[in-house]
Amino acid sequence: METHTAKRVEIVIEAPLERRLTDALNEASVTGYTVLPVRGGSGRSGKWTREGQVGRAGMVAVVCLIRPERLDELLDAAFAVVEKHIGVVSITDAQVLRAERF
C-alpha cells in the first residue's frame, strides 16, 4: 500500500492552554490534529494525576501529522505557545496513508 512521508508531532500541554495551541496551529494553517486526554504524568514541575485536579487543570496531548516541509512552521507556532508553559514537544518520522488527508 502506498504511503507518504510525514512527521508526527506530539505536544503535551496544560489543558487551559489547549485552545491557544490549536488557535496557533490554525493560524499556521495546520488544520489536522488529534487531541488525546492525559491521565497524569511527571516532569520537572512534579507529579500529578487527573483525579487530583479541580476544574480545567491537567494536561492534554495534541498529535499532529504533517508534511515534513511544513514541520518548522508548526514547531514555531507550537513553541510560541508552549515556551513559557509546562509542556513537552516531540517529533517522530512517520508514513501516512492517503496524503490528501494532511
Place this chain on the structure above:
Amino acid sequence: METHTAKRVEIVIEAPLERRLTDALNEASVTGYTVLPVRGGSGRSGKWTREGQVGRAGMVAVVCLIRPERLDELLDAAFAVVEKHIGVVSITDAQVLRAERF
C-alpha cells in the same frame, strides 16, 4: 536489553466504526492492539470535541504493534474500513521488547 523491529500503526477512526475495524484486524489475524480515547480533533471535516457530542459520536485511536512483514496485511484490512470514512492512518518504525507478545 534485546529488542525486535516492529511497525507501530496508529489509526484514528470514528467511534461507530471501532468494532468494524477491530473485526477486520482480527480477520487479518492482527490480534494485538490498544484503543485510546480521543478528546477532540480537527481535519478536513472540521473541528470537534468530545463534549460537543451526543451518543457514540467522536473518534478513537487504535495503536497496533506488528512485525514489519505483516504490515501490508494490516494496512489492507484497515484501509478497507477507513477508506470511505473519516480517519487517518500513520506508521512509524519501532522496536519492541518481548517478540512473543506480537
Place this chain on the structure above:
Amino acid sequence: METHTAKRVEIVIEAPLERRLTDALNEASVTGYTVLPVRGGSGRSGKWTREGQVGRAGMVAVVCLIRPERLDELLDAAFAVVEKHIGVVSITDAQVLRAERF
C-alpha cells in the same frame, strides 16, 4: 528550530501496576513521563474494553521521552515490573524541543 535526539518509550500496562511502574521509573531517575488512559485492547490474554471492567481493572499507556544513552536503564526498570504482567513495551526514535525538559 533546534531539536535533540531522544527515544520515545511507550509502555502499555495493567492499571493496578501503574504506581509500581512509575515508582520503578523514579528509582531509575526517570522523572519525566505521561500517562494516557486506554479504552480497550486485545492481546494474547484476550480482548477487553474499559466499560466491561469493575474497579481499577484495565490498562494505561505510559509514554516516556528519554535521552538515548539512558534508554537501557529505563528498559531495565520497566522490564522488572512488566515482566510477569500483561503489557507491551515499544520504542521509537524521536526528536524533542527543549532538551532541558528531559
Place this chain on the structure above:
Amino acid sequence: MTEILSLAGENLISPIILSFALGLAAALARSDLTIPEAVAKGMSIYLLFAIGFKGGVAVSTHGIDTTLILSLIAGLILSFGLPLLAFALLKILTGLSVVDAAAVAAHYGSISIVTFVAGTSVLEGRLIDAEGYMVAVAAVMEAPAILSALWLVARNGGGGAKMEPGLIRELLLNGSIVLLVGAFLIGAITGQDGLDDIASFIVAPFQGVLCLFLLDMGLIAGRGLRQSRGVLGAGAIGFAILMPLISASIGLVTGMLIGLSLGGVVLLMILSASASYIAVPAAMRVALPEANPSIYLTLSLGVTFPFNLTLGIPLYLAIAQAATGG
C-alpha cells in the same frame, strides 16, 4: 389561538425550557461551560430507565389496551413511511444530494426520545393521562426509518449504501432501545409495588434531572449551530420546521384513527414530529458514510429539536385538544 399562545408562553418559561435556552445561549456566546460526557450519558440512562419503567407500570395498572397492537403497527408504518415524505420534501426545498437527503430523511422518520420525555412532562404538568405503552411505540419507531433511507439511496442510484449484516442487529439492540424496552418490561412486571420501591428515585427528581439534561442538549445544539453556520440554506431550515408540522398532522390523524386518548395522540404527534440525533447519526456513519454529518445533525439537533421543544409541543397539544375536543 390565544389559548395556543398562552400555552406556548407557559411552556416557554418552565425551568426545563429555560435550562435548554441557557445551554444554547452559553454555547453561542462561546462559554466553556460543559457537562462531562459520562454525566450526560448517565442522565440519559436515568431518563430512559425512568420513562420506560413508568410506562410499564401504567400498562400494568391500566391493563393492556386493545389499541396497543394498533399503536405499535402505526409506529412502524410511520417510521418506515415518513422518510419517503421527508425525502420528497427535501428534493423540492433543497439542493441536497441523494445521499444527504436520504440521510436527513432517516432522522425525521426516527424519533428523539428527549422530545418525547419533554412531552410527557408537559402532559403530566397539565394532568393529562397517556397510554403507558407509548414508550414501546417510541422504541419501535427508532430503527425502521434507517432501512427506508438505505432503500431510498439504492433506488435513486446513490450506490454507496451498505446494508451490512451486522447493522440491523446493532440497530435493534441499540442501547437506548434495550434500556427503554427493558425498563418498560420491568415496570410492567413489578407494577405499582415496584414503582413504590423506587419512586423517590425515578419520579421525584425526574424534572430536575431533565433540566440539567436539557442544559447539556442546549450546549450541544448551540455548539453545533455555531460550527455549522453557513452550511445550510433557507430551504433546508424551512424543511426542518415544516417537516415536523406535517409529521405531527399525520401523527394526529393516525392517533385518532386508532383511538388513542388525548395524551396518546399528543405523544404520537411528538414522536412523528421529532427527529433522531443519537441512534440514526451513528448508523449513518456506518451505512452512509458519504453523507455529511453536519447537515443532518444541524437540522435535527439544531433546528427541529429546539423548535419542537419550545413551540412544537404546546402547539401539538393545542391542536390535539381542538381536534379531539378534549
Place this chain on the structure above:
Amino acid sequence: MTEILSLAGENLISPIILSFALGLAAALARSDLTIPEAVAKGMSIYLLFAIGFKGGVAVSTHGIDTTLILSLIAGLILSFGLPLLAFALLKILTGLSVVDAAAVAAHYGSISIVTFVAGTSVLEGRLIDAEGYMVAVAAVMEAPAILSALWLVARNGGGGAKMEPGLIRELLLNGSIVLLVGAFLIGAITGQDGLDDIASFIVAPFQGVLCLFLLDMGLIAGRGLRQSRGVLGAGAIGFAILMPLISASIGLVTGMLIGLSLGGVVLLMILSASASYIAVPAAMRVALPEANPSIYLTLSLGVTFPFNLTLGIPLYLAIAQAATGG
C-alpha cells in the same frame, strides 16, 4: 420449602433483580448498552457511603452491642479461614493449578459489598432489623483472604507469590474500605441528626440507584460470561455454587454462636457466601500475576454473584429464619 420458593419468587421479581437480569440479557445479546465507568464508580461511591452511614447511625441509636467485638473477630477468622476450605474444595472439584486455585480461594474468603447491599435491602423490605455494625464486619472481611491465598501459594510451592511491602497498606487503605468505614464513623458521630440532614439523599433514592448499579453489574457479568465461554469446566462452576452454600452454613453457625439477631445472621451468611470481584482481582494482578483473571472473575462475578443475588439471599434468609425460629 414452599415458603422458600415464594420468598425466592418475590425476590426475583423485584426491580433490583430484574434490572440485573436486564443487564445480563443485554450483554448476552451483545447490545451496545453501557454505563459509563465514571457513572458506575459514582454509584458505587454513593452506595458505600449510604450503607456505611446508615450502619453508623444504627450503631449510634442502638448503642454498641456486646457482640460487636465478637462479630469483628468472627469476620476476620472467616475471611482468613474460608480460602483454605475453598482451596481444598477446588483441588477436589477442579484441575486448577495451585496459583489459580489460590487466587480463586482469595475471592471467596473476601466479600462482595454489592451482594451485602442487596441483602440489606431485602431485609429492609421485610422489615427485619440487623446490627448496624455489620458494615464494619464487611470492611474487616475484605482483605485477610488475600493473605491466606498468598500463604497457600507459598506453602504449596507456587513460587510466584510476592508479598510486597506496599501491598498490605494498599489493601487496608483500599478506597472501598476507607469509604465504608469512614461513612460508618460519620454516621456514628452525627447520629440521627446527621441522617435527617441527608436522608433524602442517602435513604430515599437508594433502591433506585441500586437498580441502575445492578443493571451495570449485569452488563459486566454478561460480557464476562460471553468472553470466557469455554474457559471453565463443570467442576469449577459447581464450586461457584457449592462454595457459597457451604460458606453461608458456616456463617449461619458462627452468627448464631456469637448471638447476632436474625438480620445479623443473614448478613453474616451473605458476607461469607459472597465473593469479591473488585478489591481481590486488583490485588491478584499485583501479587499473583500468573493467575488467570478470567477464571476468578468468571466464577465470582459470572456465577456466584448472580446466584447469591437471585437464589442465595432468599435461601439464606429462609434457612436463618428456620434455624433461629425468627
Place this chain on the structure above:
Amino acid sequence: MTEILSLAGENLISPIILSFALGLAAALARSDLTIPEAVAKGMSIYLLFAIGFKGGVAVSTHGIDTTLILSLIAGLILSFGLPLLAFALLKILTGLSVVDAAAVAAHYGSISIVTFVAGTSVLEGRLIDAEGYMVAVAAVMEAPAILSALWLVARNGGGGAKMEPGLIRELLLNGSIVLLVGAFLIGAITGQDGLDDIASFIVAPFQGVLCLFLLDMGLIAGRGLRQSRGVLGAGAIGFAILMPLISASIGLVTGMLIGLSLGGVVLLMILSASASYIAVPAAMRVALPEANPSIYLTLSLGVTFPFNLTLGIPLYLAIAQAATGG
C-alpha cells in the same frame, strides 16, 4: 466566646465537615479512594445550578431589594481591592516573588463557591435568611481580582503578565459564572412554581450531594498538601489564615454599611474570606505562567479552604451576630 466554640463544635460534627475530613484523612493516609473527575464535575454543576436557582427564586418571591445594586458594586470593589491588600500582606509575611505574590493575591480577591454553598447550608440549618441575590454577588466577585493581579505584576515590573484579548471574555463567560447566573435568572423567572417543579431534585438531596462533593474536595486538598510538603514557609501559611480573617472583617463592615440582613452579611464575609481554586488557577496558567501553581493551590485549597469550612464559617457567623445584634 463559648457560644462561638459551641457553634464551631456543632459545625464540626456535621456530616458535611466530617465528609471533608474523611477525604482529607484518606488522602493523607495515601488511600487510593478517588471520585471520578466526571462525577465531581457533575456534582459541582448540580451545586451551582441548585444554589443559583434557589437564589433566583428567593429574589422572585422577596422582590428586588434596594440594596441589590449596592451589593453588586460592593462585590466588585472587594474583588478588585482585596488583592492589593493581600499582595501587601504577602510582601510583609513572605519572601514570594512579585509574580507568585500577585498570583496568590488574585486567588484571595476572588471567591470559592463551595465555601459559599457550605455557608448557605449552615445558615439554612440555623434558619437564618439571606438575600437571594448573594449568588449574583458571588458571580460578580469571581473575575475582577485577576485583573488586579495582572496590574500588580505590571506595576511591580514583573514583566510576564499577558493581558491577552481572549482572557477577559473567557473569564466572564467562565462555565461556573454562566451556570450560576443562568440558574439564578431561571429561578427568578420561574419563581416558586419553578421551584416546586424541581424541588425534589435541587432542594431535598442538596446536603447529601454536598457531603460527597466535600469528600472529594478533602481528597484533593489532602493530595495537594501531601505533594507540596515543604514548599511553603510559616509566613505563607500564616497569610492563608490571617488574610481570610481580615477580608471577613472588611466584608462585615461593607455588608453592614450597605444594609444587608444578618444572613447577607455572613455570606459577604464568607465570599470575602474565601479564596478561589478553580477559575483563578486556570486563568493564572494562561496569564501568569511563571507563577508556581503549587504555591497558590496549596494556600487556597490546602489551608484557607479547610480553615473557612471548619472554623471560619461559624466564626464569621458568631461575629456577625454580635456585630448586628441579630
